[in-house]
Amino acid sequence: MKNNITFDDAYAAIEEIVMQIENESIPLDQLAEKVKKAKELLAFCNEKLKNIEAELKGKEV
Amino acid sequence: MSYVLSLSQLLTLVQDTIDAQFYGQAFWVKCEVTDVKRYDQKNWCFCKLLEKKGGQVMAETAGVFWQQGYQHIRRFEHATSRAFENGIEISALATVKFHPKHGFKLEILEIDLSFTLGQMELARQQTIQRLLQEFPNQIRQEDDLFITHNNSLPLPRIIQRIALITANHSDGQRDFIQEITHNAHEYAFRITGFYTTIQGETAPALLVKQLEQIATKKHLFDVVVIVRGGGSQTDLKPFDDFELAKTIALFPLPVLTGIGHDRNTSIADLMARQYKVPTKVAAALVDHNHTTELELLNMKEKMEDAVSALLFDRSRQLEKWEQQINWVLPNRIALRKQRLHQWEQMLQSGGLRLCENRKHQLDGWQLRMENGTQRLLRNVKGKLALQERLIVQLSPQTILNRGFAIAEQNGKIITNVAQLDVNIPLTTRLAHATIDSNITHISDHEE
Numbered sequence: 001m002k003n004n005i006t007f008d009d010a011y012a013a014i015e016e017i018v019m020q021i022e023n024e025s026i027p028l029d030q031l032a033e034k035v036k037k038a039k040e041l042l043a044f045c046n047e048k049l050k051n052i053e054a055e056l057k058g059k060e061v
Numbered sequence: 062m063s064y065v066l067s068l069s070q071l072l073t074l075v076q077d078t079i080d081a082q083f084y085g086q087a088f089w090v091k092c093e094v095t096d097v098k099r100y101d102q103k104n105w106c107f108c109k110l111l112e113k114k115g116g117q118v119m120a121e122t123a124g125v126f127w128q129q130g131y132q133h134i135r136r137f138e139h140a141t142s143r144a145f146e147n148g149i150e151i152s153a154l155a156t157v158k159f160h161p162k163h164g165f166k167l168e169i170l171e172i173d174l175s176f177t178l179g180q181m182e183l184a185r186q187q188t189i190q191r192l193l194q195e196f197p198n199q200i201r202q203e204d205d206l207f208i209t210h211n212n213s214l215p216l217p218r219i220i221q222r223i224a225l226i227t228a229n230h231s232d233g234q235r236d237f238i239q240e241i242t243h244n245a246h247e248y249a250f251r252i253t254g255f256y257t258t259i260q261g262e263t264a265p266a267l268l269v270k271q272l273e274q275i276a277t278k279k280h281l282f283d284v285v286v287i288v289r290g291g292g293s294q295t296d297l298k299p300f301d302d303f304e305l306a307k308t309i310a311l312f313p314l315p316v317l318t319g320i321g322h323d324r325n326t327s328i329a330d331l332m333a334r335q336y337k338v339p340t341k342v343a344a345a346l347v348d349h350n351h352t353t354e355l356e357l358l359n360m361k362e363k364m365e366d367a368v369s370a371l372l373f374d375r376s377r378q379l380e381k382w383e384q385q386i387n388w389v390l391p392n393r394i395a396l397r398k399q400r401l402h403q404w405e406q407m408l409q410s411g412g413l414r415l416c417e418n419r420k421h422q423l424d425g426w427q428l429r430m431e432n433g434t435q436r437l438l439r440n441v442k443g444k445l446a447l448q449e450r451l452i453v454q455l456s457p458q459t460i461l462n463r464g465f466a467i468a469e470q471n472g473k474i475i476t477n478v479a480q481l482d483v484n485i486p487l488t489t490r491l492a493h494a495t496i497d498s499n500i501t502h503i504s505d506h507e508e
Contacts, residue, residue: 007419011423014426026437038430042426046423053413056408056412057409
């Protein structure tokens, strides 16, 4: 995963892939690749969220 | 030869004749006195009496003042502030006397003071007018006062270095120095003497010379003091001199005069600062310094008051600040801290909520994606199976198995009768066998 991607970019990319899959507008050849990418993005977003949560909780006095 | 008289006989005859003519009479006569010889102990005075016209002596005789007349000399000097000396013009009541041994004399019984005073005043006014006319920028008159360059000069705040013009060993010198050196405030003065004669005809020029001397080193002095003893020396004439008055009026250092006369004011006095007598000049200088000292003390007091007021103000301000620091600021800090804490909590809970939402969304998406993917694959598989079935059903073998046959000629499938060559055998392919047969008849199917 590229380092310079933001949470919001990743988030938007996931949404787009989900939409494409749901309305079956995705070429089958790209399906596996897209799903793989979506999974990576999901992992990235979840990791980010986990970090943010940890940071937020860590600041508790 | 006629009868010879002795000299005394002749002169007695003259005496008798004169007495016969003039006895018991007195005449007012206007004349100038010269060769004055005074005998103060005896109250006598001998002199010459002259009448001049255009510098020429027109008449001359001896004059004498005995006790009665001598009292008038004293009165004259007192009233006019002039020495009875050579060059004085008088109007006198005289008797005519002749003595065989002492000769001809006019015996003066009385002097007309108003005549001399009038003359003096006239001369004085002339000098003043000349000063006003020749130095209109430096000397002007306002009522009885004369404003000159010199008496307009400001006095230094503290006067210490005095150039003293006086006659050495004079009463004026002694009085002035005594007064100023024994002043009550014990102020120190540095007095430099410039000694000169201040009586007689040469006095004005000598005074001017001393002033010029002082002017060459004026940076060494604060003021010039001119003093002269009072008492019997009452001649003010040198101080009415034009040159002296002019020099004083234009002099660059303030000039203070104490030339010893309470009744009359000389022109020199008018041009300078006049204090009448030496002790008054000394007192004025001491007072001047004392005023400055009082001003300084006053300022010092004011400054101390101002400083303590300022310090008081500042210390109150500091106290106030201290209070603020001790009470107000901690309160404010606590308040801020509390608010920050609240914000922090809001941020945390908000942030966490946001994260939660996002996570939820992501989970949803993941689920939707998985479901979507599976559905999509399932669909594709279904379609593929259908296709496969179709392909199987439509395959030639399947068709042959159903009992259909394929007609070929030269390896080509015949779908139209027009393709047929009747001379070549027709190959008929069945499911499990191939039959070659010759064409005998062709008939079209009815539509």
